[in-house]
Amino acid sequence: MDPGLIQLDQGSGGRAMHELIDTLFVSAFNNPLLAERNDSAVIEIRGERLAMTTDSYVVDPIFFPGGNIGSLAVHGTVNDLSMLGAKPLYITSGFILEEGLACGDLEKVVMSMAQAAREAGVLVVAGDTKVVPRGKADKLFINTSGIGILPPGIDISGRNARPGDQVLINGTIGDHGMAVLCKREGLAFENEIQSDAASLNGLIALMLDAFAGIHVLRDPTRGGVATTLNEIAEHSGVGIRLFEEALPVRGDVLGACELLGLDPLYVANEGKVLAIVPAQGADAVFSAMKSHPLGRAACRIGEVVSNDPGRVFLRTRIGGHRLVDMLRGEQLPRIC
Amino acid sequence: MKYLEEYRDPLLARSLIERLRRKAPDRQVRLMEICGTHTVAIFRSGMRQLLPPQIKLISGPGCPVCVTASEDIDRAIWLAQQPGVIVTTFGDLVRVPGSSSSLHFERSKGADVRIVYATLDALQIARDNPERQVVFIGIGFETTAPTIAAAILEASRLGVNNFSVFSAHKLLPPAMRALLEAHEVNLDGFLCPGHVSTVIGAGAYQEVVDNYKVPCVVTGFEPLDILQGISLLIDQIESGRAEVENQYRRAVTREGNSAARKLIEEIFEPADSTWRGIGTIAKSGLAFRSEWKGFDAAQRFLMPEITVKEHPGCRCGEVLRGVMTPPECGLFRKVCSPQDPKGPCMVSAEGTCGAYYRYSE
Numbered sequence: 100m101d102p103g104l105i106q107l108d109q110g111s112g113g114r115a116m117h118e119l120i121d122t123l124f125v126s127a128f129n130n131p132l133l134a135e136r137n138d139s140a141v142i143e144i145r146g147e148r149l150a151m152t153t154d155s156y157v158v159d160p161i162f163f164p165g166g167n168i169g170s171l172a173v174h175g176t177v178n179d180l181s182m183l184g185a186k187p188l189y190i191t192s193g194f195i196l197e198e199g200l201a202c203g204d205l206e207k208v209v210m211s212m213a214q215a216a217r218e219a220g221v222l223v224v225a226g227d228t229k230v231v232p233r234g235k236a237d238k239l240f241i242n243t244s245g246i247g248i249l250p251p252g253i254d255i256s257g258r259n260a261r262p263g264d265q266v267l268i269n270g271t272i273g274d275h276g277m278a279v280l281c282k283r284e285g286l287a288f289e290n291e292i293q294s295d296a297a298s299l300n301g302l303i304a305l306m307l308d309a310f311a312g313i314h315v316l317r318d319p320t321r322g323g324v325a326t327t328l329n330e331i332a333e334h335s336g337v338g339i340r341l342f343e344e345a346l347p348v349r350g351d352v353l354g355a356c357e358l359l360g361l362d363p364l365y366v367a368n369e370g371k372v373l374a375i376v377p378a379q380g381a382d383a384v385f386s387a388m389k390s391h392p393l394g395r396a397a398c399r400i401g402e403v404v405s406n407d408p409g410r411v412f413l414r415t416r417i418g419g420h421r422l423v424d425m426l427r428g429e430q431l432p433r434i435c
Numbered sequence: 436m437k438y439l440e441e442y443r444d445p446l447l448a449r450s451l452i453e454r455l456r457r458k459a460p461d462r463q464v465r466l467m468e469i470c471g472t473h474t475v476a477i478f479r480s481g482m483r484q485l486l487p488p489q490i491k492l493i494s495g496p497g498c499p500v501c502v503t504a505s506e507d508i509d510r511a512i513w514l515a516q517q518p519g520v521i522v523t524t525f526g527d528l529v530r531v532p533g534s535s536s537s538l539h540f541e542r543s544k545g546a547d548v549r550i551v552y553a554t555l556d557a558l559q560i561a562r563d564n565p566e567r568q569v570v571f572i573g574i575g576f577e578t579t580a581p582t583i584a585a586a587i588l589e590a591s592r593l594g595v596n597n598f599s600v601f602s603a604h605k606l607l608p609p610a611m612r613a614l615l616e617a618h619e620v621n622l623d624g625f626l627c628p629g630h631v632s633t634v635i636g637a638g639a640y641q642e643v644v645d646n647y648k649v650p651c652v653v654t655g656f657e658p659l660d661i662l663q664g665i666s667l668l669i670d671q672i673e674s675g676r677a678e679v680e681n682q683y684r685r686a687v688t689r690e691g692n693s694a695a696r697k698l699i700e701e702i703f704e705p706a707d708s709t710w711r712g713i714g715t716i717a718k719s720g721l722a723f724r725s726e727w728k729g730f731d732a733a734q735r736f737l738m739p740e741i742t743v744k745e746h747p748g749c750r751c752g753e754v755l756r757g758v759m760t761p762p763e764c765g766l767f768r769k770v771c772s773p774q775d776p777k778g779p780c781m782v783s784a785e786g787t788c789g790a791y792y793r794y795s796e
Contacts, residue, residue, distance in 0.1 A: 104543040104544060105543065106539065106540075106543050107543075108774075114774055115774055284552060344445065353439065357439065359552070360784060413481075414481075415479070415480050415481040415658075416443050416445045416448070416480070416658070417443075417445055417448035417449065417452070417480055417481065417482065417485065417658050417662075418445065418448070418449060418452075418481070418485060419480055419481020419482055419483070419484055419485050420481050420484065421478060421479060421480075421481045421794040421795065422793065422794050422795060424792075424793045424794075427772070427773040427774050427793075
């Protein structure tokens with residue numbers, strides 16, 4: 100049953116989106132840089148390696164606990180560059196505004212973008228503004244592109260995971276998705292769940308200083324930790340085993356997930372990095388993470404194995420095993 | 436986290452599993468978890484491979500999306516196609532394939548289909564859109580029915596005239612009886628659903644125990660709950676007893692929630708209902724009482740005759756009756772996946788096929 104119409108789940112970050120990207124975009128724009136399918140492309144100009152990325156933001160609501168669409172756009176783009184080990188430098192920003200958007204809201208969004216850029220040490224160097232009639236967009240969409248410089252000797256890619264590597268994460272999972280969802284649906288808990296949205300370039304620089312041989316860095320945004328690890332397992336041709344009792348989830352996020360029937364493994368993060376590190380460098384990277392404010396709650400959550408290539412398994416709390424699939428269907432549309 | 440971690444304790448779980456291994460009967464026992472939430476909890480905990488091989492868990496017809504009759508899915512799709520109508524429902528239903536479409540596809544073609552988390556949200560949509568007809572597709576068991584009844588009472592109190600409910604509700608005990616009467620699966624015990632039992636009470640299974648001599652244990656949803664529920668069933672089987680026991684005492688009483696049942700009874704009355712894969716079961720659904728028929732979408736809209744066309748290879752019916760496991764279906768993983776489901780058991784988060792697909796190799 101295919102009506103030939105775009106469905107919401109094709110933008111979910113999960114299986115349907117990957118199929119769309121593979122069958123349409125990657126084949127149409129056919130080139131080896133795109134085919135790498137990392138968060139950023141690595142381009143070489145006169146011996147200098149640059150990382151380049153782009154991202155669009157359609158989060159609803161545009162203001163949520165812990166951030167807004169503007170700060171999120173900067174964090175997201177900075178993070179996509181950082182996930183290759185690049186030092187983010189310049190960002191461009193395109194705004195699509197709906198007629199009737201409150202000027203004060205736009206100002207707030209832009210001010211927090213400016214602050215996020217200052218804090219991350221990047222410059223917003225070009226932009227574009229369009230206004231569409233009321234109802235033709237929803238308040239405000241932002242597209243950002245970013246460019247960064249890649250230090251020599253760094254080779255980080257989703258293809259590099261190897262059996263024996265450890266899987267680390269810098270803190271609790273599912274915070275961003277649940278913060279946005281609870282705000283959107285008007286769900287109130289004892290404390291408001293805060294998004295984890297943050298620029299991770301500082302943390303990642305520290306991790307690379309500790310051990311430059313990190314194999315993979317990925318930010319588990321849409322589709323969550325489960326989907327991101329499945330991508331890595333597929334691209335690297337390895338299996339990944341997670342330990343359920345090691346997965347860090349905040350109590351309020353877990354409670355909200357239980358209530359709504361969601362699995363935190365599939366809920367979006369905007370200030371988290373999954374690091375896949377050879378065993379000999381894992382302790383150094385882990386200590387570096389712990390020493391940074393954005394890595395205080397870092398955990399070792401799993402390991403890379405040679406069996407079951409392309410698949411992710413979870414060793415459950417009670418000692419069983421189960422498959423952890425990529426996100427299928429739309430879990431939460433418009434979360435970023 | 437209070438009331439979660441306590442029931443997921445790894446050491447206690449392992450000692451319960453050890454106990455089950457020690458006292459497992461020497462013959463095979465077949466236990467049915469009726470509820471889809473149990474099915475998913477069992478898979479997510481990886482419990483199946485830890486149980487002794489003699490204990491076989493069979494998934495039953497307790498996923499509300501899965502047991503919704505194909506003709507009711509087609510009616511919901513027809514409603515969504517009517518100009519000016521907003522169809523509201525719970526998440527999973529939108530992806531269930533009907534004869535030639537789904538609510539999901541209708542939405543991408545322009546139909547106004549909205550997912551709500553609570554029936555009162557649907558009522559709010561009706562109040563916000565007074566010029567449009569808002570229909571809530573009511574599916575679910577005794578757990579959701581009271582909330583829907585409450586929304587109808589509220590609509591009546593507020594004088595909201597553009598709100599109606601298409602009632603495809605189901606009642607669980609009649610389905611348990613129908614399964615036992617059919618003699619297709621020889622069941623040694625039921626893990627009875629915790630949530631439904633909060634409303635109907637543990638006492639509701641007494642009749643199953645009395646008439647069919649099949650042990651029933653009302654069970655919660657955390658790994659320790661389920662392991663203890665299984666353990667209680669094995670104890671009953673080994674000692675030749677058939678009783679109603681309540682493992683989920685922190686939520687379920689013998690009497691249940693009489694206020695919730697009163698709400699259901701005020702608006703609805705039991706009526707024959709068609710279950711996917713099982714057929715029509717007497718008094719297993721909920722129809723509007725005559726004084727509330729004004730809120731019945733089936734009365735408000737003149738619906739056409741529906742001729743159902745299901746995917747010819749789909750074995751959801753057998754899966755729902757517990758006579759077949761999903762991997763035994765010819766479509767499973769080959770053409771039927773959560774992304775392109777051919778039947779409801781693959782769609783729903785609580786469906787047996789979806790659970791096998793997502794969590795097992």
